[in-house]
Amino acid sequence: MDDGGPAAEGGLADRVAVSKRRHLERGVGVVILGMAAGAGVMLWFGLALSDPATRTPPQEGALFGVWRVLYDTQAPTVPLILVAVAIAVLLALGVATIERRIATRYRRSEDVVGTPLAPKPVMARTAGVYHGPVTVTVLIPAHNEGDRIAATLDSLADQEEGPDRVIVVADNCTDDTEAIAHEHGAEVVRSVGNSDKKAGALNQALARLLPDLRENDCVMVMDADTVLDQGYLTTVRRRMADDRALMAIGGLFYGEEGGGVLGQLQRNEYTRYSREIRRRRGRLYVLTGTASVFRSAALREVAAQRGHGLPGRTGDVYDTAALTEDNELTLALKSLGALMVSPQQCSVVTEVMPTLKALWAQRLRWQRGALENLGAYGVTPQTLRYWAQQLGIGYGVVALTAYFVLIVTMVLALDEPVVFPFWVTIGAVFVGERVVTAWSGGWRARLLAVLLLPELLYASFLNLVYVRGVYDILTGRRAQWQHVVTSADGRVSVRDGGRV
Numbered sequence: 001m002d003d004g005g006p007a008a009e010g011g012l013a014d015r016v017a018v019s020k021r022r023h024l025e026r027g028v029g030v031v032i033l034g035m036a037a038g039a040g041v042m043l044w045f046g047l048a049l050s051d052p053a054t055r056t057p058p059q060e061g062a063l064f065g066v067w068r069v070l071y072d073t074q075a076p077t078v079p080l081i082l083v084a085v086a087i088a089v090l091l092a093l094g095v096a097t098i099e100r101r102i103a104t105r106y107r108r109s110e111d112v113v114g115t116p117l118a119p120k121p122v123m124a125r126t127a128g129v130y131h132g133p134v135t136v137t138v139l140i141p142a143h144n145e146g147d148r149i150a151a152t153l154d155s156l157a158d159q160e161e162g163p164d165r166v167i168v169v170a171d172n173c174t175d176d177t178e179a180i181a182h183e184h185g186a187e188v189v190r191s192v193g194n195s196d197k198k199a200g201a202l203n204q205a206l207a208r209l210l211p212d213l214r215e216n217d218c219v220m221v222m223d224a225d226t227v228l229d230q231g232y233l234t235t236v237r238r239r240m241a242d243d244r245a246l247m248a249i250g251g252l253f254y255g256e257e258g259g260g261v262l263g264q265l266q267r268n269e270y271t272r273y274s275r276e277i278r279r280r281r282g283r284l285y286v287l288t289g290t291a292s293v294f295r296s297a298a299l300r301e302v303a304a305q306r307g308h309g310l311p312g313r314t315g316d317v318y319d320t321a322a323l324t325e326d327n328e329l330t331l332a333l334k335s336l337g338a339l340m341v342s343p344q345q346c347s348v349v350t351e352v353m354p355t356l357k358a359l360w361a362q363r364l365r366w367q368r369g370a371l372e373n374l375g376a377y378g379v380t381p382q383t384l385r386y387w388a389q390q391l392g393i394g395y396g397v398v399a400l401t402a403y404f405v406l407i408v409t410m411v412l413a414l415d416e417p418v419v420f421p422f423w424v425t426i427g428a429v430f431v432g433e434r435v436v437t438a439w440s441g442g443w444r445a446r447l448l449a450v451l452l453l454p455e456l457l458y459a460s461f462l463n464l465v466y467v468r469g470v471y472d473i474l475t476g477r478r479a480q481w482q483h484v485v486t487s488a489d490g491r492v493s494v495r496d497g498g499r500v
Contacts (some may be wrong), residue, residue, distance in 0.1 A: 004213040006102060026412045064368050083463070103283070106337045114309075115337030116301055119245035129216035135242045136233055136293065137165040138220045139205055140186070141198045145224035146175040148351070153184035155227040163220065167209075171201035177224075198289075199318035206317045213296035216240065222291040227256075227349045235345040236293050247298040247338035250284045251291040252277055255352040262359065264448050265458045266352040269440040274347070274484070279312045282341040285389075287333070289326035290350045294333075302332050310335060311376045322370025324377070331373055336380040363462060368469040375473075397463040426451075 090260045093383050116122075138156060140323040141204075142149055149168070168181040189208075191201040202221065209219065218240060222228070236249050252274040255267035277284060287294075295474035299317050306312040310332050312319035324487055333340060355358035374390065377383050434449035447452055 002421065011120060016092075020325040034296060034366075064141065070130075076291050082168065095323045099385050101182070105381070107339070109337055111337075117247050117298055117333065117339075118337030119339055121337075122247070122297075126215060133216060133219045134237045135164040136220050136236060137167065137213075137217065138163045138208065138211075138222060139167050139169055139202060140222055140224050141169045141171060141201050141205075142173065142177050142181070143198075143201075144173050144175045144177060146173075146180055148225045150180050150184060151227055152222070152224050153186055157184070158229065158230055159232065160230055161237060163233060167205065169201045169205045171177075171198070183486060196320035199320045199322065201314075202318050202325075203320065206303075207315070208302050210303070210317075212297055215295070215297055215482045217296045219291050219296060219299060220291065220293040222348075222409045223289055223350065225351045226253075226290045228291060229345075229347045229349075231346065232291070232346050235343050239341070239343060240293075240295070243339075245339050246341065247295050248333060248340040249285055249293045249346060250287040251346045251348040252338065252340040252342055252344065253288055253290045253348050253350045256349050257353050259352045261448070261454060262356065263352040263354065264444050265454060266359070267441055268438045268445050268455070269458075271445060272437045275437055277342050282343055284342040285330075285385075286342055287340060291346075291348045292326070298333060298336075298338055301336060302329070305336065307331070319376075322369060323365055323372055327366075327370055327371045328376070328413045331377050331386070334450065335377065343386045359461075360465060363465045364469055364472075367466050368472060371469060371473060376497055393466055396459070397466055400463060401455075428469055 106115060106118050108114045108120065109122075110120045112121045140149070140152060145152075153166065153168075156163055165412050166186040168177070168186045168188050169191060170178050170181070170188055171194055178190075181188050183280045189205055191204050192198040194204060196203070201268050213219070216234070221231075221238070225323070233252065239249060240246060253270055254274065255263060255270045257263075259266070303309065303315050307314035307317070309320075311328075312321065317329070318325045319328050319332075330340075370386070371390065374383055374386055379387060431450060431452050434452065434455060435446050438445040438449045452493070
């Protein structure tokens, strides 16, 4: 009896690969939270090692008049503080050193098979050949973006050096997105039978576009709710022309005005992220979907590696199984050795979520997508930094939760207020850090940072998102793609866009 031959065997192999991938993805949450909890236990154990003979005995209190608790009013000893600071500094230096060594290794790699996009193989392949001037074709995936896409297209028209082509990829649009795109001079390409959301629509457009592009022809993918600063494309053309080894350029993003306190909290967050990238001299964490530019050769190489060295289907640039396609594509390019930067001049303005419900939907997708991407790629030199980031987030969840629990317990247990000079000093240092890192965001950003409590509550909200993302992975809940919609009267809603 015919068993289907090679096709059946290939299908079985694909199913086995998908099954293994899902099990690894589900295990990511256990690993991250387990490591974070372990770090918390180690810190607690370290505090318990201080010499009890030199410390003031703890005082007693009663919680709700029933539960007797002990609280310590004495600051940690100087040696203990120094040890804690030293551990933190050593961990930070360790991660930075490892990251630098890995980056140096891939810059020097000559492995044309394992790292075909590394600088040396690229330079060798393109040496002695003039590939023409740098061109930029812009792809804008859009699903019912009629309320925002005009501003996006206007920002492209206002560029000092405009794009060579602008293509709006209309994905199952039922509003006036296509008409507005035509009015602003953009080409419109409709997705056909697409059920894979943004990634699927982009794959269809790229499959038509990439075969005709040369080495110096670049593709810019930007969201339909993004506004570029005027010098963005000028910087892209210059950097791509000056460095043949540069494979991608990502943007530094800032939040649009509005949204009240919630909007300002997001702007503070984005301002700090951009500040960190500047301090890293443009070494990026992710090629953000708001606006990123890729050499055509890099995208073709990713498509060729899918299904072999990279997750996904052969021929697809974007992995349609990934919840955060921009983060996954970043990992794919890094795995192939690609050189990528985020120059300070390449900045964009993106939307902020106007409601907690919309913010929850956005961040849950981001967080769960990041964890699933790590599960798909595993622990590799290229993903080590991202594992460290997730561990830091997990430890932050444990630490901030413990802080709030202990503060509330102490307040309820005490008969009268007690001031702890040491912790007041630590709090002042923390406030100072918040203000300095948000300084470039303006006076509203600084005021919110000084108040501290709103930012602590915002951090707690993001921690809940993290915990929910881990819980969903562990319980096998399928991810729901949700789309934020603004109606004509200004009302904001979050609609389910199908499962991925």
